[in-house]
Amino acid sequence: MNPVIKLLLEGGSLSTAQMAQVLNLTEADVNRELEQLKKDGILLGWRPVLNLADEAGAVRAVIEVRITPERGGGFNRLAERISRFDEVESCYLMSGGYDLLVFVSGSTLQKVAAFVSEKLSSIEGVLSTATHFLLRSYKEQGFLLDVKTEENDRLKVAP
Amino acid sequence: MDTSRFIAKHVINLPKSGIRDFFEVVAKMKDVISLGIGEPDFDTPWHIREAAIYALEKGKTHYTSNLGLIELRREISKYVEKNFHASYNPENEILVTVGVSEAIDIATRALINPGDKVMFHQPCYVSYHPSITLAHGEAVPVPTYAKDNFALTAEALRAAWQPGCKLLMLNLPCNPTGGTCSRAQIEAIAKFAIEKDLLVLSDEIYSELTFEGEHVSIASIPGMKERTIFLHGFSKAFAMTGWRIGYACGPAPLIEAMMKVHQYSMMCASIISQEGAVEALQRGEDGMKAMREQYHRRRDYIVRRLNEIGLKCHMPRGSFYAFPDVSVTGMSEKDFAVGLLQAERVAIVPGSAFGPNGTGFCRACFATSYEQLIEASTRIERYVQSLRT
Numbered sequence: 001m002n003p004v005i006k007l008l009l010e011g012g013s014l015s016t017a018q019m020a021q022v023l024n025l026t027e028a029d030v031n032r033e034l035e036q037l038k039k040d041g042i043l044l045g046w047r048p049v050l051n052l053a054d055e056a057g058a059v060r061a062v063i064e065v066r067i068t069p070e071r072g073g074g075f076n077r078l079a080e081r082i083s084r085f086d087e088v089e090s091c092y093l094m095s096g097g098y099d100l101l102v103f104v105s106g107s108t109l110q111k112v113a114a115f116v117s118e119k120l121s122s123i124e125g126v127l128s129t130a131t132h133f134l135l136r137s138y139k140e141q142g143f144l145l146d147v148k149t150e151e152n153d154r155l156k157v158a159p
Numbered sequence: 160m161d162t163s164r165f166i167a168k169h170v171i172n173l174p175k176s177g178i179r180d181f182f183e184v185v186a187k188m189k190d191v192i193s194l195g196i197g198e199p200d201f202d203t204p205w206h207i208r209e210a211a212i213y214a215l216e217k218g219k220t221h222y223t224s225n226l227g228l229i230e231l232r233r234e235i236s237k238y239v240e241k242n243f244h245a246s247y248n249p250e251n252e253i254l255v256t257v258g259v260s261e262a263i264d265i266a267t268r269a270l271i272n273p274g275d276k277v278m279f280h281q282p283c284y285v286s287y288h289p290s291i292t293l294a295h296g297e298a299v300p301v302p303t304y305a306k307d308n309f310a311l312t313a314e315a316l317r318a319a320w321q322p323g324c325k326l327l328m329l330n331l332p333c334n335p336t337g338g339t340c341s342r343a344q345i346e347a348i349a350k351f352a353i354e355k356d357l358l359v360l361s362d363e364i365y366s367e368l369t370f371e372g373e374h375v376s377i378a379s380i381p382g383m384k385e386r387t388i389f390l391h392g393f394s395k396a397f398a399m400t401g402w403r404i405g406y407a408c409g410p411a412p413l414i415e416a417m418m419k420v421h422q423y424s425m426m427c428a429s430i431i432s433q434e435g436a437v438e439a440l441q442r443g444e445d446g447m448k449a450m451r452e453q454y455h456r457r458r459d460y461i462v463r464r465l466n467e468i469g470l471k472c473h474m475p476r477g478s479f480y481a482f483p484d485v486s487v488t489g490m491s492e493k494d495f496a497v498g499l500l501q502a503e504r505v506a507i508v509p510g511s512a513f514g515p516n517g518t519g520f521c522r523a524c525f526a527t528s529y530e531q532l533i534e535a536s537t538r539i540e541r542y543v544q545s546l547r548t
Contacts, residue, residue: 081212084205086446119206124216 004033005042011142049141060089060105060134061112063120064098066127075099078125087115098130109133169292176285177512181496185506192535193506194523197334199398199479201526203435204446207397210438211431219430225422226414227255227406228433234440235406243363244379245389247408254414254421255436257428259364259392259405263290263328265420266360266388266407271296276321278357279328280311281514282336282482287328288514299324302516305484308473309338313347320355327357329377332365335513335522336482337475342375349380358413359387364405365478367396367447370455372476378408385410388417395479396447397439404432454479457525457532464536465523468543479526482510486519488546496521502545503538 003023007014016034020027037043052058067078075093079100083091090103102120106112116131137145163171178195185191202208226232232249240246247253256262263286271277273295279287280301291298301319303309311329329348332339340348352359359377366374378387392405407417458475465472465483472483485495492509499505510517525532 081209084209086205119209122213 002033002037004030005037008043049143051137051140051143051145053137053145058105059107059109059112060103061116062132062134063102063104063116064130064132065100065102065120066129067099068125068127070125078123081123082120085115085119087112087119169295173289173292178285178508181508181512182506184497185500188500188504191500191504191506192527192531192538194525194527194535195506195508196526197480197524198400199395199450199526200528201398201450203398203402204439204443206442206446207399207435207438211435214431214434219434221430223255223427223430223433225418225427226251226253227428228430228437231255231433231437231440232406234437235408238440239389239391239408243366243374243376243389243391245376245384245408247389248411251411252408252414254407254418255428255433256405256407256421257425258394258403259362259390260286261403261421261425261428262390262392262405262407262417263287263360263362264293265417265424266390267291267294267296267326268420269413269416270294270326270358270360274323275326276324277326277328278316278319278324280315280330280333282309282333282510282517282520283330283514284334284362285513287330291328296326297323300514303333303336303338304516305473305520307338308476309333309336309482310340310344311338311348312344313351316348316351324355324357326360327352328360328362330362330364332369332374332475332477334365334478335480335508335510335517336520337473337478337480339369339374339477342373345375345377346380349377349383352377352386353382357386359383360390361387362390364390364392365395366391368451368454368479369477370451370458374477388413393436393439396450397443398450399432399435399439402429402432402435404428404436454526457527457529460529461523461525461532461536465539468536468540470539470543479524481523481525482520483523484519485521488543490546492517492519492521498546499539499542503542505535505538505542 007019016030017027020030034043067075069075070077079091079093082088082102087104087106088102089105092101093099094101104112104115106115116129120126121129182195185193229249232253235253236247236249267290271294274297276297276299277291278299278301280303288298299319299321301315303311361377363376376389377383378389388407388409390407393399461481462472462474465481469487470483470485472481475481485492488495492511496507496509508522510520510522
C-alpha cells in the first residue's frame with residue numbers, strides 16, 4: 001500500500017510538512033501524492049472525528065432498508081438516490097436480511113423521523129425500513145470515547 | 160437576401176448584453192477563474208431536486224393554472240408574510256412566473272403605455288433598461304454612489320424625477336453593487352413614491368442574502384402595498400437559477416393584468432419547477448441558511464483582500480457581489496478587466512456594463528469556492544502590483 005495512505009490511516013494528525021519529514025520526501029511530493037489519490041477517487045476528503053455526544057442536536061440513526069433491484073441497474077440507482085440526501089452520512093449495500101444500511105443524522109428526533117417517513121419510505125422501490133436510534137457511542141472511527149488513559153509513568157532511563 | 164431588414168427598429172437598437180460579450184472572450188480561454196457568473200456555485204439542494212424527480216415519477220407533466228399551483232401560491236403567501244411582513248391572498252394576489260425575469264417582462268408590458276416614464280437606479284442588472292425599451296417606455300435612470308455604499312436615496316430620486324414618471328423599479332439588494340437600503344431609506348423612498356404617485360416594481364431576489372441588519376421590503380411600509388408589485392424567486396436563495404421559477408405579488412387588478420399577458424405568452428411556469436419550489440419553501444430553510452453562511456464568510460474574505468490589494472471596496476450588505484473601485488490603477492474598468500484576464504486569467508465584469516455610474520468599478524462575484532477565491536485574490540494582487548512597476 002502507498003506509504004502516504006498508510007501514514008494517513010494511522011490517524012495521527014500530521015501536517016503535510018511533518019509527513020514529508022517522516023517519509024523522507026519533499027512537501028511538494030507529499031502534496032502531489034495527495035492530489036493523485038484525490039484524482040484516483042481513493043482520497044475522498046477530510047473529516048475530523050468528533051465526539052458530539054454533549055452537543056445538542058446530534059441525533060443519529062441507522063436504518064435497514066429493503067429495496068427492489070432494478071433491471072439493468074441492480075440496487076445502484078435507488079442507492080444513489082437515497083445517498084444524495086444531506087441527512088445521509090453513509091449508505092452501504094449489505095448481505096443478509098436487508099439491502100441497504102443507511103446512517104442518518106439530524107438535529108432532532110422528529111426531523112430524522114420525518115426524513116424516514118416523508119423522504120425515504122415514499123421512494124418507489126423502497127419496500128420497508130427499520131429505524132434504530134443511536135443511544136450511546138463507545139468507539140468512533142477507531143477512537144475510543146470516555147476511556148480514561150493511564151498516566152504514562154515509564155522510567156526516563158532504563159538499562 | 161438581407162433578412163435583418165425584418166427586425167423591429169427598437170430591437171435593432173437594443174444593445175447586446177455587455178456581460179455576454181465579455182464572456183464570449185472568457186469562454187475561449189483555458190484555466191480561467193471566473194468571478195463573473197451571477198449565480199450560486201451550489202447545486203440545488205438534493206431534497207428539492209428529489210421532490211421534482213418524484214413529481215415526474217408520479218406523472219405531474221400537465222399544464223397548471225395560469226396563476227400557478229395553488230399549493231405553491233399558498234406556500235408563497237406564508238413565506239412572504241413571515242419574511243417580508245406583507246400579506247397576499249393566494250387566490251388572486253400571487254402569480255407564479257418563469258423566473259423573476261418573466262415577471263419583470265410581463266409587468267412592464269402590462270403597465271407601460273408608449274412613452275410612459277420609468278425610473279430605475281443604476282448601476283443595475285442588465286435587463287431593466289431593455290425591458291423598459293421593449294415595452295416602448297422611456298427610461299429615467301437614477302444614479303447611486305459609492306459614498307452611500309450604493310444605497311438608493313430619496314434625494315437622488317427627487318433630483319432625477321421628471322413629470323410623467325409612472326413606475327419606479329427597485330432591486331435591493333442590488334446586482335451588481337451589493338448596495339441595499341436601511342429601513343429609514345426605504346421609508347424615504349416610500350414617502351417619495353406616494354408623493355409622486357409612482358407604482359413600485361420591487362425585485363427582491365437577493366433579499367435572503369442580507370448579511371447584516373434587516374432586509375426591509377417596501378411592500379411592508381404602510382401605504383405601499385396598494386402601489387407595489389413585489390417580485391421574488393428561488394434562484395439565489397435556493398440555488399435554483401436554471402429552474403426558471405419566480406413570483407409576483409401585488410394588488411389583484413395588477414396581478415390580473417400581468418396574468419393576461421402571462422397566459423398568452425407562457426400559459427404557466429413549468430410544473431416540475433413549481434413542485435421543486437413547493438419543497439424549497441416547505442423544507443429548504445436550513446439549506447438556505449447554510450449557503451448564506453458560506454457566502455457571508457466568502458464576502459468577508461474577498462472584500463478584505465481587495466482592500467488589502469489597494470482596490471477600495473465597500474462591504475456589500477447583501478447579494479454575492481463585491482464592487483471594487485479599480486480607478487486607482489489609472490486604467491478604465493474595461494481595460495483593467497481585459498488586462499487582468501489576459502495577464503492572470505481571472506474574469507471580473509467591468510462596472511460600465513451595468514450603467515454609467517459603474518464606470519471605474521468592476522463586479523466580482525464571490526459565489527465560488529474558497530480555493531478559487533484565494534487563488535483569484537493572489538492573481539489580482541500580482542496583477543495590480545505589476546501595474547505599479
